[in-house]
Amino acid sequence: MDHLVQIILIGVILTNLVVLGSHPLNTCIRAVALQGVALGVLPLFLHGREWSYHTFLISFMVIGLKGFLIPILLFRAIREAVVRKEQEPLIGFTASLILGGGLVGLGFAVSSGLPLPAEIKSSLLVPVALSTLMIGLLVIVTRVKILTQTLGYLMLENGIFAFGLILTKELPWLIEMGVSLDIFAGIFVMGTLMGHIHEEFNTLSVRKLSSLKG
C-alpha cells in the first residue's frame, strides 16, 4: 500500500511537469485530468486498509469531478473558441521546467519543518501537495491563455486537496461537501466567463485584457 501511494504521488509531480513543458492545450487538460484521477484514487490507499463507504464516495466524486466533468467543460471551451490550441507562456518552456523543479525542491524543504502525525506513512504527501500548489500558482502567473490560468487554478486546488486527505477523518462531512461545491462552482463561473471573454475579445488570451492599469 505505501509503495502504491508513493508511486501515485510521483505521478502527480510528473503531471505537473507535463503541464509546464507541453505546448498543446489538449495535453495540458489531459494531464490535469489524470492528476485528478490520481488524487481520487489516493484516499483508498492512504489510510491503510480502513476502507469505508465514506472513502469510496470521496474517491468516486473526485474522479468524476476532476477526472471527467471539469475536463469535459474545458475541452468544450477550447472547441468553441476560434483560438490557437497551444499554450502561450510568458516565459519559455525551459525556464518553466527549471522553475518547476525548483518549486518541487522548495516543497520538500518547507515540509521538513512540519511534523507529521504518526499514521501518515507517506513522506511524499506534504511536499507533493505544496509543490503542486506552487506550480499551479506558477502556471497562473506565467500563462497567457485564460484556459491555462484555469488549469493552474485546478492544479493549485489539487495540491490543497492532496494535503486535505491527511485530515479526511477529522473534517466533518458538511465541510467537505461545501468545499467541493464551492470549488466546482468557482470553475463553473470561470468557464462561463471564458465564454464571455471569447465572445467579447474573440480570443482566450490575457494579452487583450490589459486596458486596466494602475
Next chain:
Amino acid sequence: MLALLLLITIPLLGAGLAFAIKDNGKRPWILVPIAVVHAVTVSWLWVSGSFPTLGRWLLLDAMGKIVLGLISLLFLGASLYAVGYLKQRLERNNRNFVASLLFFLSAVTVVTLSHHFGLLWVALEATTLASAPLLYFNHNQRSLEATWKYLIICSVGIALALLGTFFLAMAETAAGPVENPLFLPTMLQHGASFSVPWLRASFIFLLVGYGTKMGLAPMHTWKPDAYGEAPGLVGFLLAGALTSCAFLALFRINQVCQAAQQADFARPLFVMIGLLSMGVAAVFMLGQEDYKRMLAYSSVEHMGILTLALGLGGLAIYGALLHLLSNGLAKGVLFLTAGNIHRHYRSKSVSSVQGVFRRLPLSGALFMAGFIAITGSPPFGIFVSEFTILRSAVNDGHWTVVALFLGFLALIFVGMGRIVLSMTQGEPAENQPRRGVEGEAPAALPTEGATRAPVIEPWLTTLTPCVLLLSVFLLGIYIPSWLDRPLQMAAALVGGHR
C-alpha cells in the same frame, strides 16, 4: 435559534424569487422588504443583548454582532439605492444581479455567524462567487476583464486560506485526536497544546489568503479594477461588507494565535502588512486620474489601518472596531455618490468631471463631505477611530509606526483632496458630456437646455448616502452605551480594551 435561520434563509428565498419574477422593472423591489426583515431581526438581536446559537457551528458573539449589524445596515441602504439605480438601467436584465445581491447577503451572514473555520471558508468562498456576477453587470470589455481578475485572484487567495485552514487542523490535532476540529471555542480552550510549526504556517497562509480577500497589499491588485468597473452600488457592498467579513476572518485567527501564545509571532506581520497597504495606497493615490479607482485605493488604505490596529493590540483594537463601522459608512457615501456622478457625466476621468457642485448639488456636497469623513477629519467617526489607534501606538512607544501612519495619512489626504476638489469645484464643461461607450449609460439622454441647470436627483439614489453620512457623523460625536458595550466585549476577545 430561529432568528439566525431566518437571517440566512430569507435572502436565499428572495434569490429564488428573483429568478421567478419576470418583470425587470418590479424585480428590484423585492430587495427592500428582505433587507428590512434582515435589519429588523438584527436590531432585535442587538437590543435583546443575547448571543444566540444555531446548531453546533453558528453562534453570534460580540464581534460577529458588530460585523453583522454593519452589513445589515449597509445592505438596507443598498437595497433602496439599488431600486433607484436599476430603474435607470432598465435596458439591462437585472435578474442575475438581484439574485446575486441576495445570495451575497446570505453568504456574508453565514460568515458573521460561523465559529467553525471550515464553514467560515465555505461562506467566504461563496461571497466570491456571489459577487462575480455583480461585477459583470455592465457586460463590457472592461468589466469582463475586471471580473476575471477578481475571480482568479480572490479564488487563489481563498484557496490559500483553505490550505491555511487545513494547517490549522493539523496544529490542533497534533496533540491527539479532537472530536470536533476547527471549532473556535474548543480551539480557544486548548490553544496551549497546539503544534507551533503548523500553527505558524497556518497563520501565514490564512493571512495571505484572507488578506487577498480583504484587499491588503501586495494582494490588492484586483481591487482598483473591480471597484473601478463595477457599478458604484457593488463597490459599496464590496468595500463595506465583503472586506469586513475578511477582516472578521483575520480577527478569528488572531483569537486562536493568542490562545496558543503565538501573539508575538502574529503581531509584527499584521503591523507590516497593514503599513505596506497604507503605503501602496498612498503611492497610487497620488496622480490618480480615475476617481473610482481612487476609491479602491482608499479601501486598500483603510483595510491596512484595520490590520495595523489588529497588530498593535490593546486600545487600538477598540479603534479598529470603530474604524470598521465608520469606514463602511463613509465608503458608502463615496461609492454611491460616485455612482451618481458617473451616471451623469459618463466618465470616470477626473479631468472630464468638473463642477459637480453646480450640476449635481446634492451628490457633490455628499461626495465632498464623504471625502472629509474618509480622510479622518473631525467631527466624523473615522477621526475618532484613527485617533484612538494613533493614541495606542503613542502610548506603547511604537514611534516608527506613528511616523509612517501619520505620513501615509497625510499623503493620502493630499492625493485624494486634489482629485475631489478638482471634481467638485469649477464650472461644468460647456459642451455636452462625452457620449463614450465607457461604463454605464443612462436610459434617456438629458435635453440640451437641461444640462446647464442643477439636476434634482431622485430620492432613491440620494437618501441612502445622506443617512450613511449622518451615521458616520453621529459616530464621531457620541458613541451610545448600547454600541460601546459590544465594541468593548468584541475588543476583549483579542485582548483589546477601551
